[in-house]
Amino acid sequence: MKDYQVIIVGGGAAGMMAAGQAAKNGKNVLLLEKKERLGRKIAISGKGRCNITNEENVSDFIRNYPGNGRFLHGILREFDNVALRQFLAHYGVETKVERGGRVFPVSDDAENVVEALAAFLTEMGVTILTGITVEEILVENGRVIGVQGLGQKRFYAPAVIVCTGGCSYPATGSTGDGYRFARKLGHKVITPRPALVPLKAVEVWVKELQGLSLKNVEASLWIGGKKKAAEFGEMLFTHFGVSGPIILTISRQAGEALGKGESVKLQINLKPALTFEQLDARVQRDFQKYSNKQFKNALDDLLPQSLIPVIIHLSGINPEGVVHQISREERKRLVALLQGLTLTITDTLSIETAIVTAGGVDVKEINPKTMASKCVEGLYWAGEVVDVDGITGGYNLQAAFAMGFRAGRAVTEEAFSQV
Ligand SMILES: Cc1cc2nc3c(=O)[nH]c(=O)nc-3n(C[C@H](O)[C@H](O)[C@H](O)COP(=O)(O)OP(=O)(O)OC[C@H]3O[C@@H](n4cnc5c(N)ncnc54)[C@H](O)[C@@H]3O)c2cc1C
Incomplete structure (x- = not known):
């Protein structure tokens, strides 16, 4: 030979x-x-x-x-x-x-x-x-x-x-x-x-968002109550949780924390280019425009269609209520939600599916x-x-x-x- x-x-x-x-x-x-x-x-x-x-x-x-x-x-x-x-x-x-x-x-x-x-x-x-x-x-x-x-x-x-x-x-x-x-x-x-792996979330509403891709959002990783990482860019909702470039990037740290038994949360800022006050002003403008409509019909300018029912549900605001009846506190809660949509991360997908x-x-x-x-x-x-x-x-x-x-x-x- x-x-x-x-x-x-x-x-x-x-x-x-x-x-x-x-x-x-x-x-x-x-x-x-x-x-x-x-x-x-x-x-x-x-x-x-x-x-x-x-x-x-x-x-x-x-x-x-x-x-x-x-x-x-x-x-x-x-x-x-x-x-x-x-x-x-x-x-x-x-x-x-x-x-x-x-x-x-x-x-x-x-x-x-x-x-x-x-x-x-x-x-x-x-x-x-x-x-x-x-x-x-x-x-x-x-x-x-x-x-x-x-x-x-x-x-x-x-x-x-x-x-x-x-x-x-x-x-x-x-x-x-x-x-x-x-x-x-x-x-x-x-x-x-x-490493570079999708993350599983406990929240059942992620299933409703399956296939929704978000651009120009910020995802921050919270481990044991402390913010450990933040990435700006593109992400994707799946039937089990979240994926896409910014999620993959923070997944390594998330996986390590989960391995140590620490609590892991993901906070998604849907409007990271605006401060809280700027977004609040923007929401107020939309609310004026749609003041006589029901709340469920007032978010079309702000969010992708598939996200609207989820945000309405999580906001706790009556979807059938008329917009001009929404209180200041409710509006502020909505703004906070738009800048802090939170997911509880339970696991990564398996190593076989990691990039x-x-x-x-x-x-x-x-x-x-x-x-x-x-x-x-x-x-x-x-x-x-x-x-x-x-x-x-x-x-x-x-x-x-x-x-x-x-x-x-x-x-x-x-x-x-x-x-
Ligand atoms: C879906 C996906 C998308 C990716 N996209 C990108 C990207 O766009 N950009 C980027 O930078 N990285 C990307 N990566 C990561 C990147 O592809 C890998 O890090 C890189 O290919 C590793 O190269 P490697 O040669 O070390 O290993 P591999 O490319 O895995 O090659 C190892 C080779 O060894 C062979 N082999 C294994 N065991 C044996 C054995 N016992 N005897 C003989 N042969 C054996 C395998 O068959 C294989 O061909 C991606 C990975 C995945 C899974």
């Missing part, structure tokens, strides 16, 4: 980038992928459009990784958003910038990103075997010697880069295998948990300059399998590509100086 110089386990964003880089530096590289096709998660990312990275200045990037951003410092500087866009352009994928600095392919087709990476692998001469599930990383005397696939099939190489991803969206192939390898090899694994897995191989046991394991010689980690996670906006793919880039380079610079 042919021996290789580097084996990459997992053909996602990190694995494809690592494989191409290692081969570019002259190594004989084998990429093993469990699924029949490479890059299945990339293909569904960004709702099939792939939010590749963010336009933000790379020096501000780090703060968008609540999970160990500092670990990425040098890694992101070496392969930043500009480098990633140039790389993709070289393989025919031009990119564009949208709201919030989010970068997408001009084609709006995530498959083009997978195709670009596949072209890179072909050009660099990487051997690709798909439909191969790696079961074990083989180690002898503290050094990697290769990997074993299902059915006892072995592949040998003095360096292995594990890029098996997290454990969310398992249908894409990322089923948490890397965590099992890590534990067996003596690495500490920070408990995997959902990203937080937790993973402890960064303390990985050299950030090389992505090399500090536990086993010749072993490297890259991508979501590492305990690094970012918010929405292209940060997770950028991190996976950058870690893959670094590991692919380092393996050629380092691993062979030791064998």
Whole structure:
């Protein structure tokens, strides 16, 4: 059987980038992928459009990784958003910038990103075997010697880069295998948990709002009675609770608090651009306009239709009452409600439905300059399998590509100086 110089386990964003880089530096590289096709998660990312990275200045990037951003410092500087866009352009994928600095392919087709990476692998001469599930990383005397696939099939190489991803969206192939390898090899694994995940709410009225998307609202997260985070932007009501970009961003903190048994509330400000007084004045104007109408017919200018019955119910104001009979206290209560629609959060959805897995191989046991394991010689980690996670906006793919880039380079610079 042919021996290789580097084996990459997992053909996602990190694995494809690592494989191409290692081969570019002259190594004989084998990429093993469990699924029949490479890059299945990339293909569904960004709702099939792939939010590749963010336009933000790379020096501000780090703060968008609540999970160990500092670990990425040098890694992101070496392969930043500009480098990633140039790389993709070289393989025919031009990119564009949208709201919030989010970068997408001009084609709006995530498959083009997978195709670009596949072209890179072909050009660099990487051997690709798909439909191969790696079961074990083989180690002898503290050094990697290769990997074993299902059915006892072995592949040998003095360096292995594990890029098996997290454990969310398992249908894409990322089923948490890397965590099992890590534990067996003596690495500490920070408990995997959902990050960027929808939240479940106890209030039954959310069901009535299912499908309602709100733009330009502010969601604040209250843990144990204290405001801990606030995000402005877009959110969505679902049959179980809430989702959408701003909810996903605060979900990590919500999940952690719930895990500790703390009370978690979400407060939605439907009119965050106005102060209480300004909104009160606005409501008064509407009430004057509709003074002889019933309350239930007086909110059309203020709220989306599906939200009106819910707000009326929660306000406690008689929906059949005539508007000019609404008291000052009732109006103030309504204004407060519009700026503080409160949900009691009971849980996150499961880790399988999370966009990203937080937790993973402890960064303390990985050299950030090389992505090399500090536990086993010749072993490297890259991508979501590492305990690094970012918010929405292209940060997770950028991190996976950058870690893959670094590991692919380092393996050629380092691993062979030791064998
Ligand atoms: C629905 C969704 C939308 C997303 N949208 C975005 C977005 O727009 N922007 C963004 O930045 N991030 C997004 N993300 C997150 C981003 O896609 C991931 O963080 C990123 O793909 C991780 O790359 P990775 O290479 O580390 O892992 P993965 O892409 O998960 O790749 C891991 C690969 O390893 C393979 N594998 C696993 N175990 C084995 C094994 N034992 N043997 C062989 N192969 C194995 C898997 O089959 C898989 O192909 C999204 C995620 C989801 C689920």
